[in-house]
Structures are given as structure tokens and as C-alpha cells.
Amino acid sequence: MDWRQIFYHSMNVFNVVIVAYFFLANGTYTVLMLLSLAYTWVHTRCLVYQGLDEIRESVVTPPATIVIPAWNEQEIVVNSVRSILKTDYPGLEVFVVDDGSTDETLARLVDAFELIKMDLIFRPRMATHAVKGFYANPKIPHLLVISKENGGKPDALNVGLSMCRTPYFCTLDADCILERDALLRLMRPIIRSSVNTVASGGIVRILNGCEVRDGQVVKVGLPKTLLERFQVVEYLRSFLYGRTGWDAMGGTLIMSGAFAVFHRESVIDSGGFGQDTVTEDMDLIVQLHRWAVVKGRKIKMVFTSDPVCWTECPSSLVNLGRQRRRWQMGLCQTLWKNSEILFNQRYGMIGMVSYPFQLYVEALGAAVEFLGYFMVPLALLFGMVPPTLYILFVCLALLYGGFLSVGAVLLEDLTYRRYPGYWDLSTLLLYAFLENIGYRQVILYYRFQGVVRFLFGFRQWEKVIHVGTHD
Amino acid sequence: MPFLIEHISEVVLAMNILVFLAASFLIVAAFLRRRRREKYFSRIDALRARYTPIVSGMLEGKIEYGKGLDTLKGITGSDRFRVLELLLIEKKTETSPAPILRQLCADLGLVEVWQQQLIGMVDAKGRQVSRVTSNRIQEKSGRLGYLVRASSAHHLGAIFHQPSWPLLVKALGDAHPDVASVAARSLAAIGEPESFQPLLDCLHDVIQNASRQVSLRSIKMALVSFPLEQAAKLLPSLRHSHRRIRFLAVDIIRGMAERRAAENEDFVLDAQTFAPELSEIFLSRLISDENPDVRARAAPVIAYLPDQRATSALLILLGDGEWFVRMHSARALAKQKYLSCANLIAGRLTDAQWMVREAATRTLLSFGREGLSRLYDHALTTTDRYSKEQIGDEIQRAGLVPVLLGQYAQDRNGKETQVMELLAELGKTSCMLEALEGIPERNLRRKFLADFGRHPDPQIRSWVKGLASGKPFSRLRPRAAVPGIPAPQAGRA
Numbered sequence: 001m002d003w004r005q006i007f008y009h010s011m012n013v014f015n016v017v018i019v020a021y022f023f024l025a026n027g028t029y030t031v032l033m034l035l036s037l038a039y040t041w042v043h044t045r046c047l048v049y050q051g052l053d054e055i056r057e058s059v060v061t062p063p064a065t066i067v068i069p070a071w072n073e074q075e076i077v078v079n080s081v082r083s084i085l086k087t088d089y090p091g092l093e094v095f096v097v098d099d100g101s102t103d104e105t106l107a108r109l110v111d112a113f114e115l116i117k118m119d120l121i122f123r124p125r126m127a128t129h130a131v132k133g134f135y136a137n138p139k140i141p142h143l144l145v146i147s148k149e150n151g152g153k154p155d156a157l158n159v160g161l162s163m164c165r166t167p168y169f170c171t172l173d174a175d176c177i178l179e180r181d182a183l184l185r186l187m188r189p190i191i192r193s194s195v196n197t198v199a200s201g202g203i204v205r206i207l208n209g210c211e212v213r214d215g216q217v218v219k220v221g222l223p224k225t226l227l228e229r230f231q232v233v234e235y236l237r238s239f240l241y242g243r244t245g246w247d248a249m250g251g252t253l254i255m256s257g258a259f260a261v262f263h264r265e266s267v268i269d270s271g272g273f274g275q276d277t278v279t280e281d282m283d284l285i286v287q288l289h290r291w292a293v294v295k296g297r298k299i300k301m302v303f304t305s306d307p308v309c310w311t312e313c314p315s316s317l318v319n320l321g322r323q324r325r326r327w328q329m330g331l332c333q334t335l336w337k338n339s340e341i342l343f344n345q346r347y348g349m350i351g352m353v354s355y356p357f358q359l360y361v362e363a364l365g366a367a368v369e370f371l372g373y374f375m376v377p378l379a380l381l382f383g384m385v386p387p388t389l390y391i392l393f394v395c396l397a398l399l400y401g402g403f404l405s406v407g408a409v410l411l412e413d414l415t416y417r418r419y420p421g422y423w424d425l426s427t428l429l430l431y432a433f434l435e436n437i438g439y440r441q442v443i444l445y446y447r448f449q450g451v452v453r454f455l456f457g458f459r460q461w462e463k464v465i466h467v468g469t470h471d
Numbered sequence: 472m473p474f475l476i477e478h479i480s481e482v483v484l485a486m487n488i489l490v491f492l493a494a495s496f497l498i499v500a501a502f503l504r505r506r507r508r509e510k511y512f513s514r515i516d517a518l519r520a521r522y523t524p525i526v527s528g529m530l531e532g533k534i535e536y537g538k539g540l541d542t543l544k545g546i547t548g549s550d551r552f553r554v555l556e557l558l559l560i561e562k563k564t565e566t567s568p569a570p571i572l573r574q575l576c577a578d579l580g581l582v583e584v585w586q587q588q589l590i591g592m593v594d595a596k597g598r599q600v601s602r603v604t605s606n607r608i609q610e611k612s613g614r615l616g617y618l619v620r621a622s623s624a625h626h627l628g629a630i631f632h633q634p635s636w637p638l639l640v641k642a643l644g645d646a647h648p649d650v651a652s653v654a655a656r657s658l659a660a661i662g663e664p665e666s667f668q669p670l671l672d673c674l675h676d677v678i679q680n681a682s683r684q685v686s687l688r689s690i691k692m693a694l695v696s697f698p699l700e701q702a703a704k705l706l707p708s709l710r711h712s713h714r715r716i717r718f719l720a721v722d723i724i725r726g727m728a729e730r731r732a733a734e735n736e737d738f739v740l741d742a743q744t745f746a747p748e749l750s751e752i753f754l755s756r757l758i759s760d761e762n763p764d765v766r767a768r769a770a771p772v773i774a775y776l777p778d779q780r781a782t783s784a785l786l787i788l789l790g791d792g793e794w795f796v797r798m799h800s801a802r803a804l805a806k807q808k809y810l811s812c813a814n815l816i817a818g819r820l821t822d823a824q825w826m827v828r829e830a831a832t833r834t835l836l837s838f839g840r841e842g843l844s845r846l847y848d849h850a851l852t853t854t855d856r857y858s859k860e861q862i863g864d865e866i867q868r869a870g871l872v873p874v875l876l877g878q879y880a881q882d883r884n885g886k887e888t889q890v891m892e893l894l895a896e897l898g899k900t901s902c903m904l905e906a907l908e909g910i911p912e913r914n915l916r917r918k919f920l921a922d923f924g925r926h927p928d929p930q931i932r933s934w935v936k937g938l939a940s941g942k943p944f945s946r947l948r949p950r951a952a953v954p955g956i957p958a959p960q961a962g963r964a
Contacts, residue, residue, distance in 0.1 A: 045618045049625035049653045059726045059733075060692045117901035118867040121860055123825065133901065138870025192652060192686045194677075392483040399487060403494040410501045417508070425505055429498055 011379050018372040025361045026400050032245030033407040037414070039248040040240065040305055044415045047306060052184050055191060056090060062167045062191075063091030064183060064261065067160030069153050070174040071099040076312070076466050077174050078112040083215030084172065085143060089183040093142045095160045096174075100150030106135075109145050113137055125162040126272040128155050152461060154273035154280040157257075161272060164264055171281070173258040175466040177207060177217060177310040185307035186261050195300040198263040198288055201255035202307030203239045205418065206232045208315060217310050220418045222427055227320065229431050230439040231313045236428075237408035240305060240415075247303035251354030253289075255301065257281025259309035266291070266299070277337065278461050279330025286338045293346050305415070312466050321446045322462035328450025329458065332363050336454075366447035373441065398436045405432035511550070518546065518554055526558055530571050540578055555579055560629055573630045582632060585623035589638050589654075591616065617647035624650060628657020636663040643673045652689035659693035667701045670694055671708065678715050691719060695726035702727060703746040710752070714762040721757060721768040724749075728775050740775040750776055758784050763793040770796070774803035786815055794824035801830035805837040813838060813845050820846075820862070821855045828861040836869055843871070847886045850893055863899040866890075872902045880915045888922060895923070895931045 055061050066084055070077050077096070084094055098106045109115060115135035122131045129151035136144050148159050157171060168190065170183060182202060190197040209223030209232075223229055239256075246252050257280060267273075267284065270291035277283045285301065292299040314320040335358060342359065344351040376393075379385045409428045412418065419428060525542055528534035546554055559576055576582050624642050627635040639661070642654035655673065658666045674690045677683045708720035732738040740750070753776065757769040770788050773781050788800035801819050804812055819831035835842040850862045866872060879887040894903055907919060923935045 042615065042618065045615075046621070046649065048618075049621045049649070051625070051653070051656050054656055054659075054692060058692045058695065059730050060688060060695055116872075116905050118864075119897075119899040119901050120864050120867065121825075136868065138868065141868075191688045191692075192648075194648065194684045194686050386480065389480045389483060392480055392487060396483055396487050396490065399490045399494065403490050403497070406494050406497045406501075410497045410504075413501050413505060422505065425501060429501065 008382075008384065011375065011382070011384055014371070014375050015379055015385065017368060018376060021361070021365055021368050021372075022397065025365060026404070028357055028361065029241075029404050033241045033404060033411070035248045036241035036244035037407070037411055039244055040411060040415045043305065050185075050188060052181060052188070055184055055188060056088065058090075061090050061187070063093070064089060064168040064170055064187065065093040065095055065160075065164045065166045066170045066172050066178075066183070067157060067164065068094070068096045068172050068174050069099055069156035069160065070096055070101065070105055071150070071153070071156070072101045072103045072105060072463065073174040073466065074101070074103040074105045074108055077105050078108050079212075079215060080174055080176060081109065081113070081143070083177045085140070086180060086215055087178055087183050088180045089187070091166070092183070093144070093164075093166060095163060096143075096145045097156040097160045098145060098147045099153065099156040100129075100132075100148060106145070106147055110135055113140060113143060113145075115143075115145055122159075123162060124159075125268050126158050128158045128162065131159060152275060154275045154283075157273045157280065161264065161267065167264055168261050169264050169267075170259070170261045171257050172309070173311060175207075175312045176204075176258055177212065177215065178259070179308045179310075180216065182259075182307040182309060183261070185304065186259075189302040189304055190261065190263075193300055193302070195298055196263065196266070197300045197302055198266040198292075199252075199255055199260060199285060199301040201243065201252075201260040201301075201303045202309055203243075203305045204235065204256050204258050204309050204311050205239075206235055206313045207310040208313055210310065220420070222419065222424055223313075223315075225315060227317065227439075228313055228315055229427065230435045231320075233405050233409065233428060233431050233435055234443075235313070236412050237405055240408050240411045243303045244305055246354060247301075249349055249353065251349040252301045252303055253285060253350060253354045253358055254282045255285050255303065257284070258311055259307075266297075269295075274337075277330050277333035278326050278459070279334060282330060283334045283337070286334055286341070289347060289350050290338060290341070314464055317442070319464045320442075321449070323464045324443055324446035325450040325453060326462050328363070328366060328447040329454045331358065332451060332454035335359050335363055363451070366444060367451045370444050370448035373444075398433075401436035401440060402433040405435060408432070514548075514550075515554065515557065519558065522546065522558055526575070529575065530569055532571075536571065536574075540575065543575070543579060552581070552584060555581055556626065560626060573632055576630050576632070582627070582630075582635070585626050586635060586638055588619045588623040589627065589635075589642055591620065617645070617650050620645065620647070620650045621653045624653040624657050628653070628660040631661050633661055633663060636661050636666045640666055640669040643669060648684040648686065651685045655685075655690050655693035659696040662697065664697075664701060667694070667697050667704055671704060674719060675708070675711075675716060678713065678719070687719070691723060691726075694723045695730065697727065699724075699727045699731055699740070699744045702749060706746075706748060706752065709749075709757065714765070717757075717760065718762055718764045718768065721765050721772065725768050725771050728772055732775065738775065739777045740772070741777060745776075750778055754778060754780050754784050758787055763791070763796050766791060767793070767796045767799040770800040770803040774806060774809075782809065782812065785809070786812065789815060789819060794822070794827055797822060797827045798824070798830045801827060801834050805834040807838065810838050810841065813842060817845050817849050820849050820858045821853060825857065825861065828858060829865070832861050832865040836865060836871075844886070847890050851886065851889050856897075859893065859897060863894055863897050866894070867899065867902045872906050876903070876906055876915065880918060892923075892926070895926070896928065900931070 066087065068080070068084065073080075081094065081096055087094075096109060098109070110117075115137050118134045118136055120134040122134075129149040132147040132149060134144060134146055144163070146159055146163060148156065161169065168187065170186065172178065186200050186202045190200050206223065206228065207217070208228045209221040210217045211219035211221065222232060243252070243254070243256075246254075260281065262284070266288060270284075270287050273280045274283045274287060288299065288301070291297070314323055335355070338355075341347050341351045341355045343356065347355070376385065376390065380387060380390045406429060409425070409432050412428075413425060419425060522543060525534060525539050529536060529539040543555070543558075548554070559572060559579075559581065573582075620642065624639060627639065636658060639654045639658050643651050643658075645651050645654065651673070655670060658670060670690060670693055673685070674687070674694065677685050677687055677690060702724050705720045705724060708716050711717055711720070728738075728740060731744075742750075753769055753773050757765055758773070760766050760769070766788060770785060773784050773788075785800050785804055788796055789804070791797050791800065797819060801816060804816055809816075813835060816831050816834050819827050820835075822828050822831065832846065835846050838845075846862050846866075850859050853859060866875065875887055875890060878885070879891055891903065894900065907916060920935055923931055926932055926935070
């Protein structure tokens, strides 16, 4: 067999792989979309009798702590904390963990909330970097700022977790704004569940373009730039039918650490937030699944789409690249670290469907899809694929991407309708199609970079700079 | 026939058309839905604008009931039922659901429909009624019928419809956990005393029957919201052989008592509200229950008992073998009437478990000046570093450092000076120094400099020197030197 034959064979194999990937990915996404359409529709009907007042007023409602890790967030941290302190939840505590910021994050918090440095006892429940000091104001007893040496987000979360006294804690990014009743809504499935619910995730929506007053989103709007608008569609797709669909199937493997509630003792018992990946949220979810299987515990993880947290999305390509490379690298690291779950029947839906999907479609798929953009045209060039078929296939890929995104926009409109105007709806639908031309490829490039960095053992956390769109 | 490349192209083309049509369908559906919703909401808004003043007027007695009812009966259309629900239930959240609102719901046929829906529309009348509702899709689909049942249970609870309690009790046994949970909540809202027992039975059933998927917390929440007078019905549960049932029964009574105590500072569990048998079982049996959770949750209840034996029972629990029983007891003693136990509570300041030490410290602090004085005495005499650390922690957290400085300013050689010295010794100076920096009074700063300037600890002397030269202490203080205390030694928490 000469090199030409090897080349032709390889190209054929790759073409089969890319076609298989295309159908596997889009087929799964379609199933997820249909599932979440039904699931979310039912969920919105359940909201009629949700009984938030009862949760708010009952002495039985378990108290909770919001832990906010912050590193160099001087522009936004004060407004975020102000907004979070207004969260409607009984027995709420708020911990801000300053992870050794080199800017004025700590100083601005101290000034804004008139905090006094205190030398409190720190009892670590897991290994963490040293704590430098505690800042509190006796007039705001439910706020505590912890200053520590820089050790990364998981380390900061572990410090917060060690100080946490409530049975549940909520992780929240420093750039986030919580809707006033978001925590009540997030705790609702935990309170209503008959099984120990160790994690409950909510939806993260994009803050850019919204009007914020007094720490609350008062008017929802679309951002001004192309890049941000594409992300709005992407977030809708990811949260409204990605997470919801997996939750409906009982295969939750990813929960955004930007806004999620966890059962404290389960997290501590499972080892706390791992520091060997750059996506500590996904890592923790997988770790909790493993912990439950090893310990023989019956646990539940839920995702609900009505508790809303607003976050600032990257408005520049540089920051977007940093974010997506990290997400992809973290995904690969977590999957690699927990490879024993793959096709392991003990893990049920997680081992047999969710994990393989994340591995073959989300992690390796990024590399396959990226290479496809070069290999398929090469096959066309060498006459291995007829031009008509090539064009038709490209059209199908674009159309299908658009179809899935339109599904997400429709789902949003059928259920929550956060973007009320016709103009907003038309814009979202337009961007649902447009994102497949250009934006998707850019994201794919960053994801591919993430895979490559993982393969080369890269470990660095790339910081996304938040410019502060609050108020 | 061989499968040629042309055939693949045709398949892909067909898929393109299919996906295009599907996407177009979704877009059209999105716009149509939006249009329909807009129409719906503008109709609702118009109806609200027209009828809300009438409903408000009726509730406030400004509009004659019969006249208002006739006007509301004029609302027609396929969504009449939904519109009425919106108009009336919304009013409930604004004002308390007056009997008029309940009567209005009944006279407009809403109550009947909700009741029919709750029992699953088994009779012909129910089906007939359901035709006027906007929930037809849900009703037609049997599997989603629970949404209608749960909503109906919710509405009956929202208007506190007392005659519906037997139906709600029936709904506790519903196959869907949502319906049972909502029914429990509505029963709690209605507060019919006779529904307490069925709720309790439901709790027992959920604990003992693993196949029941109802949330235990929901049932417990409902039971807790009943008045304390119902607690006597928990006697059999308190004597039950199942340890979890005993625990939940105690915890429900604790919740009831704490709810009442939140309303009235001087609350006690007197014989009128709390049956003597209950007091007896708490004082004689539950304090020695084999389940430590039961003992722990019994402590706060015992603390509300006016019985003489309550103090000794609490002190027994304060010396329990399980740390969390000791912690709950220490917390329960945080009432002025237990001031006489301060010495025994102070004994827990050297407990091996830090949460017990913390609870004891906070309880002493809650006693006011006297408790604080005990804490100072203990801190100055004990050799237990952990205990000193804990007291130092709580003094800072409670914002007592400025108070301490104030007392120190008045009393040159008193306890306060020694406590300040102790805090300095423990390295807990940040709070103190920040407070000193913020105090405009020169005499206090001068006094502080004079007292601490010759302190044997060189670090304290250097801080004082910093204060004297006007440099902010927070900059002088070596940051790395504040990581808290070293990790606890073996055997200590």
C-alpha cells in the first residue's frame, strides 16, 4: 500500500468519523431539545403552586451561606455584594473570599461595608492556603469577608466551605447578580425532595445589555455587540435545553459553579473542591457522583430553570478565548481524571450516556469538528467528495445549528419570555442562525486550543477581566 | 440497487429541506405564540383594569356584594376560570383573604371546580366543569393531571377554604408527591385542628414506607405551622419505637415553640398550651432517649418549660456524652432565667468540641454585663488556650471591642486592661487597634500607649510604637502572621 492509498484511506475514515460525529451530536441535541421543551413546560406549570412564601416563612427552612470567591474584581465586587445582601432567604450568610487580590478588591469591600479586621479562628476542613484575616461589621452580622493567600478559585471555595456553618451553601461568582428570590427558588427542589439532594443548579443569564438599578436587574435587554448577542443565544441553548435535558434524563454531569447550591457535608466528605482541574464546578459534580457510588448513598442533583443569576459575559475576543479555553481544558481534565465512569453500569445514566456524550461529543468532538474544517475541503480537493454533496452537507450543518438555536429561543419564549419585545425575539432568532457562521468557528478554535493545552499538560487558569456593567 | 453517492446527496438534500422546514416551523410558532400571548395578556390587563377595583371595593365593603358578584359573573370566554383565578388569588396576596373573598370564590363556582379537580374529576359533574377551564390540555393528558390537582389544592389553601380540608386530607394520599406536598401546605394554611392527625399519619407513613416519595420536610413544615395546642397529638409519636419518628416529633414541637417564641419574648410552655403529659415525657423520658438527635432537639423545648425540673434536665443534657447534645443545651440556656447556671455554662467553655465552646460563649454573652464579666473571669483564669481563643473570637464578632475600650478608659487597673492584654497576647489585636485608630479621644490613646508601651511582648510594643508615630496599624501588622491559630491538636476539635 503506497502513501496515496494510506492518505485516501485515512481521509475516508475521517469523513466517516465526522459524519458520525455530526449525527451523534445533533441527534443528542435534538433529543435534549425535545425533552427540555416538555420538561420546562411542565415545570412552568408547577410554579403556580411552588409555595415560596411558605419556604421563606417556615422555621424548618434550612439556612444557607453564599460563598463568593473573588480575585481582582475591584470594579464589580461591591455592587455584587450589595445585590447579594438583598437576597430574600431566611438565615442567610454571605462570605466573600478574597483570593489574594493584587488590586483593591479587599480595600473597596472594607470601605463600602465599613468592615473591621478581626483575628478569628480558622478551622480548615481541608487543606487550603493560609488565611490572612477576617473582616466583618457587627452591624451586618451576616457578611464576612475572608482574605487569604492566592490559591485559585477552588482553594478560595474550600476556605469558604471550611468557615460555613449552614447545611447548604451556594457558590456564586463575584460578577453575578442574583434575582431576589433566586436562592429560595434554588432551595425549593432540595426542600421538596424526598431524596438527599446534594446539588441544585439554576440558570445563568447574560447581564450585558440589561438595566441594573440598586443591585437588581430592572429591565432585560439584549447587548449591543455581536459577540455578546451570540453568547445570549448560546447561553439559552446551553442552559435551557442542555442542562434541562440532561436533568430530565437524570444525567446531570455539569452544573455551573457560578450559581449552584450544594449540601455542605456531602461536599466536604467527598473531598471538597478539587484543585487539579480548572473547572472546579464540573469536577465537584463528577466527584459527588463517584462519592455516592463508593459510599452507597442515594443522592439527587437537580437543575431548575427558574432561579436566575445574571452574569457579565466577555465582551472581547481575548476574554472570550480565555473563558472557552478554560472550560474546554477543564472538561478534558475532569473526564480524564474520572475515566473509570466511562461505560460503568454502576453509574447508571451518568456512566452509560452522559459521560460518553461529554467525552466523545463535547471533549473529543471539538478536535474532530475543528479538523473537519480542514480535512473535508481537502477531501473535496482530492475528488473524494462530490462538490454537490459537500455543499449540501455544509448547508445541513449550518441549518441544523440554526434549528437547534431557534429551538432554544422558542423554548425561552414559550416559558419565561425574559426578552419581551418583538424586536428582541426577531434579533434572537436572527442571531440563532448567524452564530453558525463565524462565531461557532471562533468558539471551536478556542475549544480546540483548550484540547491541545490539555494534551500538553497546561494547568494555568486564564482570568476573564470583568469590566463592570452593573448599575 | 447499489447505494450510490447520488443517493446520499439526495438524502442530504431531503434532510436539508426537512431541517429548513422544521426551523421555519419553530420560527413561525415562536411568532404566533408571542402574538397569542400578547393578545391574552392585553385581555387580562384590560380585565384587571376593569374588575380589580370591583373586587377591591367588594373586599373593602365599598361595593355591595350582590352587585359586584353579578358584574364578575359577566366575565365570559374560554379562559373565564383562569381570569377569575388571577383576579381573586392575586388579591389574596395583597390583603388577607377575607371571608368575602372565600364567599366570592364559592359563588363564582371556583371552589367547586377546584374541589372537583382535586379529587381527579371522577364524576360527570367534574368533567362538565372542567370544560370551562383553560387547563384542558393538562386534563386530557392523564399523566399531567397532577398539575391540575396540585394547583387546585394550592388555591383552596390560598383562600383558607375550611370546608375543603377533608378533600385535602384525601389528597395527602395522592400518587403524585407534588399533590400530597401541596395538600399538606394547604392544610397547614387552613389550620383545621382535625387535619393534624391525618398529617401526622402521613408523616409516619412517609418515614416507614420507603416507596412513598413525598418530601418529609414539606409534611414537617405543615405540622410545625399548627398551633402548639395540637402538640398533645404528638404524644404517641414521642413514645414510638421508631427513633426517626421520635426525632421528628420532638423537632416539630421545637419548631412550634420557636415560632411562638419569635412572636412573644416572654413565651413559656405553660399547662394551657402544653399538656402536662408532654412536659413529663420531655423531662423524664426524652432527656435519656437512646437517639442523641432526640436528646439534642428536646433541649430547646425543655428550656421553655416553666417546670422547676427543667433547669436540672438541661444541665444533665449539658453534660451529655454527645457533643451536639451539649451544644444544643448550651444554646437553649441562652435565656435570662438561666443566669443562675452561668457557672455551669462557663464549665463548657473548655469543652473538647469547639462548637460547644462557641455555644457556651454566646450564651454567656446573651446574659449581658454579668455574662460578659463571667467570660472575662474565665478567660483570665483558664489555662485552656482554645477557650481563650473562642472568647476572643466572640468578643470581636459581637462588636464588643469598642465597649471593652470604653470600659478600659474608665478603669485603669481593672479586668478590661487584663482582657486587652490577653487579646494582644493571643494576637487578636487587629480589631482593637482599628478601633483605637478610629477613636478621636486622645486620652484613651495616651492611656493605651502608657499601659502597653512597656509591655514585655516585643510585638505588642512595636504595634504601640506604630500607634504612637501615627502609622496605620493595619500596615504595620505583618499580614502573614494572622492565619488564625494553629490546627487543633489531636483530641481537640
